[in-house]
Amino acid sequence: xxxxxxxxxxxxxxxxxxxxxxxxxxxxxxxxxxxxxxxxxxxxxxxxxxxxxxxxxxxxxxxxxxxxxxxxxxxxxxxxxxxxxxxxxxxxxxxxxxxxxxxxxxxxxxxxxxxxxxxxxxxxxxxxxxxxxxxxxxxxxxxxxxxxxxxxxxxxxxxxxxxxxxxxxxxxxxxxxxxxxxxxxxxxxxxxxxxxxxxxxxxxxxxxxxxxxxxxxxxxxxxxxxxxxxxxxxxxxxxxxxxxxxxxxxxxxxxxxxxxxxxxxxxxxxxxxxxxxxxxxxxxxxxxxxxxxxxxxxxxxxxxxxxxxxxxxxxxxxxxxxxxxxxxxxxxxxxxxxxxxxxxxxxxxxxxxxxxxx
Numbered sequence: 001x002x003x004x005x006x007x008x009x010x011x012x013x014x015x016x017x018x019x020x021x022x023x024x025x026x027x028x029x030x031x032x033x034x035x036x037x038x039x040x041x042x043x044x045x046x047x048x049x050x051x052x053x054x055x056x057x058x059x060x061x062x063x064x065x066x067x068x069x070x071x072x073x074x075x076x077x078x079x080x081x082x083x084x085x086x087x088x089x090x091x092x093x094x095x096x097x098x099x100x101x102x103x104x105x106x107x108x109x110x111x112x113x114x115x116x117x118x119x120x121x122x123x124x125x126x127x128x129x130x131x132x133x134x135x136x137x138x139x140x141x142x143x144x145x146x147x148x149x150x151x152x153x154x155x156x157x158x159x160x161x162x163x164x165x166x167x168x169x170x171x172x173x174x175x176x177x178x179x180x181x182x183x184x185x186x187x188x189x190x191x192x193x194x195x196x197x198x199x200x201x202x203x204x205x206x207x208x209x210x211x212x213x214x215x216x217x218x219x220x221x222x223x224x225x226x227x228x229x230x231x232x233x234x235x236x237x238x239x240x241x242x243x244x245x246x247x248x249x250x251x252x253x254x255x256x257x258x259x260x261x262x263x264x265x266x267x268x269x270x271x272x273x274x275x276x277x278x279x280x281x282x283x284x285x286x287x288x289x290x291x292x293x294x295x296x297x298x299x300x301x302x303x304x305x306x307x308x309x310x311x312x313x314x315x316x317x318x319x320x321x322x323x324x325x326x327x328x329x330x331x332x333x334x335x336x337x338x339x340x341x342x343x344x345x346x347x348x349x350x351x352x353x354x355x356x357x358x
Contacts, residue, residue: 002347004247004340005321010266011247012332012339013323016348018243019050019227019341025239026226027054029210036060036080036199038224043333043355045073047227060199060222064090065357068097073354076101080199082160082222084112084127084135091119098122104157108137110148117152124154125197128189130161130182139185143192158197161186162222167204168232179208183216190217203233203240230329232271244339245323246274246332248289250316256292258316262324263287268331275325289324 004013026035037051040062048059048070058078061067067081079101085091094103098121106127107113116124126146129136137145146156163182169175183200190198201209201221209221225233228244246267248260263284267274273281274289282290293315316322326332333339334356341349 003345004342004347005345007247007340007347009247009249009260009321010262010324010336012336012353013245013247013342014228014339014351015241015243015245016341016343018229018241019047022227022229022240022243023051023054026206026223027056030206030221030223031055033058034210034213034220036078036220036222037227038062038082038202038222039066039070039355041224041330041333042228043353044339044351045069045075045354046351048075049073051227058220060224061355063355063358064094066355067094067101067103069355071097071101071103076103078102079104080125080160080222081105082127082162082199084108086112086115088115088119091115091121095120095122106135106160107145107149108135110145113145113149113152113154117149117154122155123157124149125157125160125195125199126189126193128159128161128186130163130185130200131166131178132162132164134162134164136161139189142189146193146195156193156195158195158199158219159186159190159193160197160199160222161189162202163200163205164202167202168236169204172236175205176208176212179205180212180215183218187217203238204236207238225329228329228333230271230332231275231325231327234325242325244329244332245325247340248322248324250318250320250322251288253315253318257282257290258292260289260291260322260324261287262289262322266332266335267324267326268328268335270331271327274327276322277325279322291322 036058038060060082104123107124108127126142127136198219200218203223203225206223226240229242246262248262250260252259279291
């Protein structure tokens with residue numbers, strides 16, 4: 001039997017029980033086409049196929065590479081590229097797949113409409129800006145842009161918008177209120193655009209959409225991180241378990257700290273430091289994570305709580321393994337070639353992270 005202690009590190013390990021809990025939980029809340037899982041979070045056709053077995057056959061992608069890989073893997077029932085592309089060669093690559101997969105791309109300007117039409121893309125959605133300073137046309141221009149797309153022969157399936165600025169909030173009531181407000185904007189644009197798709201949302205506010213479907217008008221949610229999770233979303237009290245971690249090996253120890261072989265080259269760090277259970281992470285450098293065990297209270301047998309003393313737990317030894325929880329799962333997965341599926345310490349399988357790249 002292969003165990004995690006046999007794996008070369010750093011290694012991406014995924015707890016199968018936590019993963020299946022997450023997929024089942026989301027499928028119960030947003031069954032079938034109500035969820036369009038975002039594969040950018042895991043970048044694995046094997047994991048996407050597992051999501052399909054939980055009833056989700058339509059997928060969101062962030063890159064052309066993800067779209068192409070999903071189509072070639074037979075997962076192309078309905079693929080949405082939720083990102084703007086103006087490179088004609090890349091768009092033609094997508095267009096060449098349209099006889100084997102349902103391909104839809106986002107457009108938010110005359111230039112992106114023109115590129116899609118010239119490349120032979122058949123289906124688009126109008127990407128509408130609903131508050132996040134990123135892609136998306138002004139809501140008031142969405143109808144005009146849809147008309148322009150139809151004049152170029154494109155089928156406009158509807159609209160999408162991403163309220164990413166509302167995904168993580170300590171004030172859940174405010175998050176709910178602001179999400180509903182953003183959806184009012186998107187729905188008004190949808191009336192101007194036409195079509196039957198209103199695509200929005202994510203892991204951080206999927207529950208708002210699930211509970212207020214009649215109010216939001218959204219037809220599908222683009223959640224992705226829920227499958228594997230990270231410390232960023234882990235602060236929200238969502239009903240998902242931490243499924244992914246990076247397995248590291250302790251390579252050096254000192255009196256007050258230890259170092260493992262997990263660093264910036266293997267972790268997405270834009271959401272802050274990762275975490276290690278029972279330890280305080282000091283910092284990460286290119287190939288290293290420096291951490292210290294946390295202080296714990298201890299008392300002699302039979303003594304009162306007042307007699308408790310604070311002491312530091314024993315440092316790990318060189319060669320021991322640690323599980324590092326990433327703060328941002330998406331870029332973390334993009335740094336690795338494969339993941340190891342595990343149950344406890346037992347390694348069950350190896351899945352390729354085959355949707356990496358652009």
